[in-house]
Amino acid sequence: MHGVHEAGVxxxxxxxxxxxxxxxxxxxxxxxxxxxxxxxxxxxRVGSITKTFTAAAVMRQAERGRVGLDAPIGDYLPRLVPGERGRRVTVRMLLNHTSGISDYLPYAFPSLRGMPAVPDVSPGSLDDNRFRRFRPAELIEMGLTAPPAGEPGGPAGVYSNTNYLLLGRLLEHLTGTTAEECITRDVIERAGLRHTEFPVGPHIKGPHSRMYEALYGLIDPPRDYSVYDMSWVGPAAALVSVMEDLNRFYGKLLAGEIVSRSSLEQMQRTVPVRALDGSTIDYGLGLQKVTTPGCGTFWGHEGTVWGAGTTSLTRADGGRQMSVAVNLIRWNKADSSGRPQPHPIDGALSSLYRQAMCGGQDAPAPA
Incomplete structure (x- = not known):
């Protein structure tokens, strides 16, 4: 951790x-x-780690027979996803990002369009939307009207927050409550988490850090975005938590104490998914798979929001867990072509993750 701080976090x-x-x-x-x-x-603010919570809530509804994973989303939300797309996109495709539905973020934050390549990016949208209250339906419409990211059900997926906003609306349709209330009741309280919640308003309750966004060097010095209305991500990435709760949650999930063992097996069936930064990740139903040479397979998720980054991973046997948070994000400055360049923080974080996951400085780095 000292190395990560010395490198610039x-x-x-x-x-x-x-x-x-x-x-x-x-x-x-x-x-x-x-x-x-x-x-x-x-x-x-733990960002897309929220997706595992949302996926677990959907799986619990499936266990009760209220929704089928391979049923078309149009069966449940015909007005939101009408026509052929509603008939072709299934609940499972939303969960593992193989729906082909595009992410709404470039349209909700137009000055950021083109990330992670940044020649035409500017931070204007970050400030414009700080206190804006988005409606889920308007964000979903942005994603649905954008050019498709791929064909529904393809062998590989494209990461899209629109998928998880649709899953939030599905939970509301199935339960008659808000998605946040459903996830709180069926997942957060079931796991016994005491410091995990969806925020009400732009402020975080309880002791927290300021959260500094560098936006690939375009914001210099980095600006604090810890006060922010999280309606722009909702059940896709809005949760506030602590590292102790994250380890407790993933430990219980992998032990079969949040969803059934058969549901967990479904969640761990992965496909290659292109992430927002252009990398490829092994993605199941709200779960990421990380393979470490010599240290085993880990499951969990990573998440970023403006100014904050979090990673939580648990070894498949539940024996070792790591949850790490940083209060600076997108520190890699761009070169003349607009591509983010390596930074000392990258290597320092890799070393931290290696020791946290594998227990020794000499362990091989995670893939």
């Missing part, structure tokens, strides 16, 4: 669990102006 904190032992640590500052130190128990 203001604050980093996390928790590692192994065979009944728990280590918590933090390094750096939560506020670069006051020097307030970062602490291991601080709350964090």
């Amino acid at each position: 203001p604050g980093v904190f996390g928790e590692v669990r192994d065979a009944g032992r728990t280590w918590r640590g933090a390094c750096g500052v939560a506020d670069v102006t006051t020097g307030r130190p970062v602490e291991s128990g601080m709350r964090q």
Whole structure:
């Protein structure tokens, strides 16, 4: 953690669990102006880690027979997803990003269109939308009217937040409550999480760090976006949590205590998915698979929102867990062609993850 801080991250904190032992640590500052130190128990906007919670809530509805994973989404939301697309896109395709539905983010944040290549990107949309209250339906419409990202049900997927906003509307249709209420009742409370919640309004309750967005060097010095209306992501990425809760959640999920063993097996069937940064990830139903040479297979998710990054991974046997948060994101400055370039933070974080996941400095780096 000291190496990550020295490389340029203001604050980093996390928790590692192994065979009944728990280590918590933090390094750096939560506020670069006051020097307030970062602490291991601080709350964090955990971004797309929210997707595992949403997927688990959908799986619990499937276990009750209220929804079929291979049923067309148009059977449940005919007005939102009408016509041929509603007939071809299934619930499973939304969960594993093989729906072919495009992400709405470039349309909700037009000044960011083109990321991660950044020659024409500017931070204007970040400030314009700080207190904007989006309706899920308008974001979904942006994604549905955009050019398709691919054919429904293809062998590979394209990561899209639109999929998970649709799953949020599906949960509302099935339960008669908001998606946030359903996920809280069926997943967060079931897991016994005490510091995990969907925010109400733009502020985070409880002790937390400021969250600094660099936007590939376009915001210099990085700007604090810890105060932000999270309606732009909702059940796709809005959760606030702590590292202890994340480890507890993924531990219980992989132990079959949140969804059934058969549901967990479904969640762990992966396809290659192109992530928002252009990389390819192994993605199941709301779960990412990470393979480490010599250290085993890990399951979990990573998440970023403006100014905050979080990674939570649990080894397949549940024996070792890692949850790490940073309060600076998109630190890689772009070259003259607009492509983000390597930064010392990259190697420092890789070293931290290696030790946290594998237990030693000499362990091979995760793939």
